[in-house]
Amino acid sequence: MLAKQTPLTKQMLSKLLRASSSKPKQFKKIHALVLTSGLSVKNSLLTQLLEKLILVGDMCYARQMFDEMHKPRIFLWNTLFKGYVKNQLPLESVMLYKNMRDLDVRPDEFTYPFVVKAISQLGVLPCGFAFHAHVLKYGFETLGIVATELVMMYMKFGELSSAEFLFESMQGKDLVAWNAFIAACVQTGNSAIALEYYHKMCEDAVQFDSFTVVSVLSACGQLGSLEIGKQIYDRARKEDIDCNIIVENAKLDMYLKCGSTEAARVLFDEMRQRNIVSWSTMIVGYAMNGDSEEALALFTMMQNEGLRPNYVTFLGVLSACSHAGLVNEGKRYFNLMVRSNDKNLQPRKEHYACMVDLLGRSGLLEEAYEFIKKMPLEPDAGIWGALLGACAVHCDMKLGQKVADLLVETAPDIGAYQVLLSNIYAAAGKWDCVDKVRSKMRKLGTKKVTAYSSVEFDGKIHVFNRGDQSHVQSKAIYEKLEEILKKIRNMGYVPHTGSVFHDVETEEKESSLSHHSEKLAIAFALINGRPEHPIRVMKNLRTCDDCHVFAKFVSRLTSRDIIMRDKNRFHHFRNGACSCREFW
DNA sequence: CTAGGGTTAG
Known part of the structure; x- marks a missing residue:
């Protein structure tokens, strides 16, 4: 490597650093060289060394190097903070911050984005308040980047109103700030709020980009708002926004989460390029929609194309087996993972939960235990x-x-x-x-x-709770419901009172049942929706037996397709039958 | 020399 007699120069060190791409052992050698050479190496060079160590995740060595430095300047502290965030070591970050203050080192504008992110990772709200106070003390809250990080922190802690307040009071919000907030809303399950802010953003004349589109499509998937999602995508195309593979994947997922497997498949087949996320989305989507055969067929097709499945792909495959009651196939796929010799493909807790679900659902409770x-x-x-x-x-x-x-x-x-x-x-x-x-x-x-069901109509989401009378069309909805119940009783519908978990008389049970949120939502859709469109109902919990029977009868009575998404999966009702074949 | 945003799964 280096001839002993050659004196070490700074230029040589720089070269060495660049050459040793990502081998931690070499860094240590180089560091030793630096220490023994007696050269007064500038911090800039040490920073390079630190950055490399952070990249390979050797934070212990990075810290050791840092501690050996004499009075490191603030940007070196910042570099170390960055490393702790990148390598998900929030506690170390907080301790380092304490050290920094003990040494009377003044944080600068670059310090807080890292430190606040570390607090988000740590997940301790009181800590977050404390750091927010420090940000205020040093007057950094007016900086967009710091404010954005604070907003994200409060979102992650579930402090939606604090985050909203902070976001609203930000002056001159840029595109990234908007995108970050909208994305955080979706990620915390506040998709309706995400859409609100997307509209506000448009009102503020902030031009959205592909990041915005992805979050909004994801929100539409969560809400089951197929029409709104399509509109936003079309608008993005019109405004020449770069619809890259991430946007296409998000659109694919939206279709699947709205129960449009056919439209999703057309899109999937037409996509210019597909990555593992596209395939996994499609497989998981088919499984969720009860189309287990297609899910497994797609998995085989993917393997034939030489693409390596990841752990999400296997979650889709296992849940496909679970929804179809394919016990032996499920075991086979599970063993495929175990035997793959791939560390990243070893079954995780979610896969075990899937297997327990598969065994348990099939009645093999003891085996599951x-x-x-x-x-x-x-x-x-x-x-x-x-x-x-x-x-x-x-x-x-x-x-x-x-x-x-x-x-x-x-x-x-x-x-x-x-x-x-x-x-x-x-x-x-x-x-x-x-x-x-x-x-x-x-x-x-x-x-x-609390259980609720929702239906998208006329660009809005209509939400119903059990026995809800707050909707403007409430009277018409209950009348419609009575009319349907009467008709389907003649067709042989008997209320499944086993679904009522209260100790009350049969008559009361029936009336409690008949006002379940799903039924109200279906009645609403029958009044307003176009007859040629399927009825799409989204439910936040698992649907009950009685509503399942009810939907089957209604699909036969009205000759309309009913697509109901519950917490676990889809039910596609057509002509009196459900795609789940009573197995859910 | 350093800083904030996106897709599957949870």
Whole structure:
């Protein structure tokens, strides 16, 4: 490498650094050379060295180097902060900040974007407040970049109103600030708000770009707003916005999340280029829509094209097996992952949850339980939750109780699990147990999520709760519902009162059932929607048995397709049958 | 010399 007698020069060091692309061992050698050479090396060179170490993720060595420096200037501190953020070490970042202040080093405008991002990663709100105060103290809150980071931080903490307030009070918001906020809204499940801000952005005459389009399309997918999504995409095309593969993937996903598998497939086949995200989106989408055969066929096609699946692709494949009850195929794909010898492709907790779901849904509850006990990872709430869900489907009270007890310990704040358990008790007629669960929930303060359904019409999202009378067309909706119920009763519809988990008389049960949010949404769509269009209903939770039967009858009665997306999957109702074949 | 935004899954 280097001849010993050659004196080391700074130029040579620079060259060496550039040559040693990403081999941490070489950095250490070079660093040793620097230390022994006696050269007074400028910080700029050390910064280069630091940057390289950060790139390969050797933060320990980077820190060691930093600590050996004499009075490092603020930009070196910043470089280290950057490294901690890049390598997801928020705690180290906070400690470094403390060191910095102990040494009376004054942070500059570049410090806070890194530090605030670290706090977002750390996820401790009081810490966030403290850093916000520091930002104010040094007068950096007027800087767009720092303010944007603060907004993102509050969004990540679920402090939507704080984030909104901060965002609104930003002066001269640029495109990136808008995009960041809209994206954060979508990522935190506030898609309706994301669309609001997209419109505000247009009013403010800020020209949107492809980043905006991706977030808005994603929002439309979440909301099931096919028409709004199409409009925005067409507008982007008209305004010559670069619709790259990420935009196309987002559009593909929107179609699938709105239940338009055919349109999605046309788009997929026409795409100029497809990457692993395109394929995975399509496979996951088919699985969600109950088209397991297409999902698995596409997986095979992808492999034939020589593309390597990633862990998301396998989630799609496994959920396709789960929705179709393909136990053996699911096991085969799961083993494919285990045997792949690819570290990145080893089954993760989500895959185990998928397998538990697959086994449990097929009635193999004991096998699912054994599967969990044997898994090499620590089972989390999601995995036990999958088993509890299966216990609910198959009314297994004994195992259900056992699993629910485990869940109370690991995830006491998730009301959905308690609701599942109380549903199991209710189905068995154990009302005293139902009451016990309810009062326990009250005591612990666990809330259940309120069920709602939504329908897009005339560029707006119409939301319905159970027994909702707040809609302007409420009277017409209830009349329509009565009319339909009467007609389908003559066709043989019998209300499935098992879906009511309260200890009340049959008559009351029926009236409670008939006002479920899905039914109101369907009635609304029948009044307003065009007969040639399918009815699209989005539900935030799993749909109940009675609404499922109801939708089947309505699809036959009215000869309309009903596409219902619930929390887990799609139900495509046509002429009295559902695509899920009663397996959900 | 350094800083903020996007797609699948959760």
